[in-house]
Amino acid sequence: MSAGNIEFDEVEVGQALPQLAIEVTPSTVVLGALASRDWRPMHHDKDFAQDRNGTRHIFINTPHNAAYFERYITDWTGPRGRLGRIQFKMRDSVFPGDTMDFSGKVEAKSVDAAGCGWVELAIELRVGEKITTACRARVAVPTAPEDNPWQRGGEAWKPAV
Amino acid sequence: MTALPEEVEAWIGQRKYEQWGAFEVERGYIFTSCSSVQNGNPIFWDEKVAEEITGGPIAPPSMISVWFRPHYWSPGLSEEALALQLHFDLKAILGLPEAVMSDNTITFYEPVRVGDRLKTTQILRSVSEPKTTKLGTGRFWVLEVEVENQDGKLCAIESYTGFGYQKGNA
Numbered sequence: 001m002s003a004g005n006i007e008f009d010e011v012e013v014g015q016a017l018p019q020l021a022i023e024v025t026p027s028t029v030v031l032g033a034l035a036s037r038d039w040r041p042m043h044h045d046k047d048f049a050q051d052r053n054g055t056r057h058i059f060i061n062t063p064h065n066a067a068y069f070e071r072y073i074t075d076w077t078g079p080r081g082r083l084g085r086i087q088f089k090m091r092d093s094v095f096p097g098d099t100m101d102f103s104g105k106v107e108a109k110s111v112d113a114a115g116c117g118w119v120e121l122a123i124e125l126r127v128g129e130k131i132t133t134a135c136r137a138r139v140a141v142p143t144a145p146e147d148n149p150w151q152r153g154g155e156a157w158k159p160a161v
Numbered sequence: 162m163t164a165l166p167e168e169v170e171a172w173i174g175q176r177k178y179e180q181w182g183a184f185e186v187e188r189g190y191i192f193t194s195c196s197s198v199q200n201g202n203p204i205f206w207d208e209k210v211a212e213e214i215t216g217g218p219i220a221p222p223s224m225i226s227v228w229f230r231p232h233y234w235s236p237g238l239s240e241e242a243l244a245l246q247l248h249f250d251l252k253a254i255l256g257l258p259e260a261v262m263s264d265n266t267i268t269f270y271e272p273v274r275v276g277d278r279l280k281t282t283q284i285l286r287s288v289s290e291p292k293t294t295k296l297g298t299g300r301f302w303v304l305e306v307e308v309e310n311q312d313g314k315l316c317a318i319e320s321y322t323g324f325g326y327q328k329g330n331a
Contacts, residue, residue, distance in 0.1 A: 028197075035190065035197040037230035039241070052259060054296065054328055062262050062321070064197065066223040071200035079204045079214055083222045087266040150215045153271065160268050 005078035008117035017104035032064030059093035084159030257325030264322035299326030
């Protein structure tokens with residue numbers, strides 16, 4: 001999935017985002033934990049994860065999950081897409097040996113009083129048939145070639161709804 | 162384990178652990194984070210694109226919690242410092258030795274820029290009645306972390322739902 005340059009008028013409600021598959025290895029989990037400065041042992045020590053957390057292996061941590069969702073969203077929007085809010089619920093953990101399958105669709109779109117174009121996304125992270133994490137995201141995309149959501153601030157940037 | 166201790170009741174809504182990050186926002190961690198998820202967004206890799214789109218280098222918004230996580234060790238520190246201290250305070254006072262995070266919501270305001278120094282404040286929003294899940298019996302709690310930059314501008318509000326539990330009594 002290459003970086004796009006989505007504009008608001010090109011987005012349709014119900015539109016599917018390109019799918020993304022990631023093979024998870026122990027290195028994936030440990031790299032994400034260390035990149036997010038999360039030193040807790042359940043993200044790098046299999047014995048600890050099994051004995052203390054009762055899980056079958058080390059597992060991906062919360063900020064790493066968030067980083068994957070951000071990547072998935074901005075792969076689609078391109079660099080001018082700006083995240084306003086991301087909300088996710090981890091129903092199950094992701095372990096080495098799993099394949100993470102990301103899919104998403106556009107649930108709604110709107111332009112706010114300041115002229116900012118918002119797209120609401122529903123994203124699922126699946127391992128096999130199971131949804132391990134459900135995510136909702138609100139991302140601003142340009143409403144015109146000269147619009148840049150990153151230049152918005154104060155009253156012109158309303159990420160909360 | 163049914164009544165919530167008064168001390169915990171009193172924490173709800175209280176602003177606690179106002180802390181500055183241990184170091185400025187820097188590009189090394191930005192590159193490492195982007196590498197960890199293969200995020201090729203050019204605003205994080207290409208200074209010219211960053212200048213044009215974001216007015217200079219910024220950090221990925223999802224990295225917001227990275228900047229206030231303490232070092233694993235630093236001189237003079239006798240024990241491991243913990244991010245989200247309030248989460249660990251709750252585990253200790255409620256006698257729940259294990260915990261996992263289930264829900265995470267982050268709302269992004271002012272972009273975090275390279276060189277920023279961030280300040281965080283932790284707020285307990287709620288604690289549930291005892292619940293039993295497949296992990297064990299314990300309580301859910303909701304914590305918020307407000308993040309401001311050195312100019313006092315709000316950068317993000319992060320909300321976590323944690324589940325503290327005892328294993329084996331599910």
